[in-house]
Amino acid sequence: xxxxxxxxxxxxxxxxxxxxxxxxxxxxxxxxxxxxxxxxxxxxxxxxxxxxxxxxxxxxxxxxxxxxxxxxxxxxxxxxxxxxxxxxxxxxxxxxxxxxxxxxxxxxxxxxxxxxxxxxxx
Amino acid sequence: xxxxxxxxxxxxxxxxxxxxxxxxxxxxxxxxxxxxxxxxxxxxxxxxxxxxxxxxxxxxxxxxxxxxxxxxxxxxxxxxxxxxxxxxxxxxxxxxxxxxxxxxxxxxxxxxxxxxxxxxxxxxxxxxxxxxxxxxxxxxxxxxxxxxxxxxxxxxxxxxxxxxxxxxxxxxxxxxxxxxxxxxxxxxxxxxxxxxxxxxxxxxxxxxxxxxxxxxxxxxxxxxxxxx
Numbered sequence: 001x002x003x004x005x006x007x008x009x010x011x012x013x014x015x016x017x018x019x020x021x022x023x024x025x026x027x028x029x030x031x032x033x034x035x036x037x038x039x040x041x042x043x044x045x046x047x048x049x050x051x052x053x054x055x056x057x058x059x060x061x062x063x064x065x066x067x068x069x070x071x072x073x074x075x076x077x078x079x080x081x082x083x084x085x086x087x088x089x090x091x092x093x094x095x096x097x098x099x100x101x102x103x104x105x106x107x108x109x110x111x112x113x114x115x116x117x118x119x120x121x122x
Numbered sequence: 123x124x125x126x127x128x129x130x131x132x133x134x135x136x137x138x139x140x141x142x143x144x145x146x147x148x149x150x151x152x153x154x155x156x157x158x159x160x161x162x163x164x165x166x167x168x169x170x171x172x173x174x175x176x177x178x179x180x181x182x183x184x185x186x187x188x189x190x191x192x193x194x195x196x197x198x199x200x201x202x203x204x205x206x207x208x209x210x211x212x213x214x215x216x217x218x219x220x221x222x223x224x225x226x227x228x229x230x231x232x233x234x235x236x237x238x239x240x241x242x243x244x245x246x247x248x249x250x251x252x253x254x255x256x257x258x259x260x261x262x263x264x265x266x267x268x269x270x271x272x273x274x275x276x277x278x279x280x281x282x283x284x285x286x287x288x289x290x291x292x293x294x295x296x297x298x299x300x301x302x303x304x305x306x307x308x309x310x311x312x313x314x315x316x317x318x319x320x321x322x323x324x325x326x327x328x329x330x331x332x333x334x335x336x337x338x339x340x341x342x343x344x345x346x347x348x349x350x
Contacts (some may be wrong), residue, residue, distance in 0.1 A: 010234030026254030
């Protein structure tokens with residue numbers, strides 16, 4: 001429970017900081033940055049939070065379900081815009097996947113092929 | 123007779139229950155992504171019970187609140203892979219910048235070409251970032267924040283479900299490129315999926331998700347001035 005309490009604390013701190021400073025980032029991501037700073041600054045030890053963090057991140061999808069239900073409920077109201085929305089989302093999502101992945105691969109240092117095998121051994 | 127339906131435990135129980143069932147189905151039918159099957163189960167149940175979606179969303183606020191600590195928890199895989207991330211920092215920054223620009227420009231051009239309305243055009247621009255950032259950007263642009271949330275979610279589901287298969291076909295299967303692409307294109311959904319691929323992919327995805335949020339927010343600053 002200590003780990004969970006720490007994660008909740010950073011999440012709350014992120015929301016408070018976001019509200020106080022009107023940051024362009026959401027509270028969640030602000031909390032993540034604060035938490036990373038605390039890990040790198042050795043203020044929080046990895047072993048305090050690792051177990052709770054693994055539990056939460058392995059069920060990350062569960063926390064998105066309410067958003068998917070909300071989005072699905074809006075689909076019938078798109079009307080004549082549905083086609084342009086579908087074209088925009090599908091085309092742009094695959095474009096971003098391809099561009100981001102390709103730039104990442106091209107800028108990788110040479111001789112880094114060993115990371116490719118990680119999945120096979122995992 | 124419907125008293126139990128109006129207890130907040132009802133929404134929570136069917137959501138966690140549907141999620142557990144969806145994971146079970148996923149182990150038998152690996153092509154059926156659990157986010158699709160769990161959402162379908164819940165939508166069917168709500169329709170059968172004629173239960174209003176607004177009320178359901180109120181009942182599952184606990185889960186939405188837990189997304190906060192779950193996002194913070196992504197710091198753990200990032201921290202554990204700090205050495206590899208430092209080695210690949212150039213790849214991380216360049217790919218995120220390229221992906222963020224591609225996301226905004228391609229969404230805008232495609233909707234314009236497909237004759238979408240002005241409201242749709244403005245609302246779709248921030249679709250590659252998670253919905254809390256998308257809402258803010260959309261509001262500042264004069265778009266419809268509710269539509270933007272939906273576009274973010276649909277983008278996330280699409281990228282999360284089909285992303286890895288597409289990237290494998292495109293020859294981008296090393297965990298660094300795959301993770302960066304998934305986080306950059308499909309924010310939290312992409313990161314959740316990348317974590318299933320490998321912890322390395324998940325950590326790069328979480329990093330790309332956070333950085334895409336920052337870069338996209340910054341890229342819109344000149345656009346606000348341009349739109350006046």
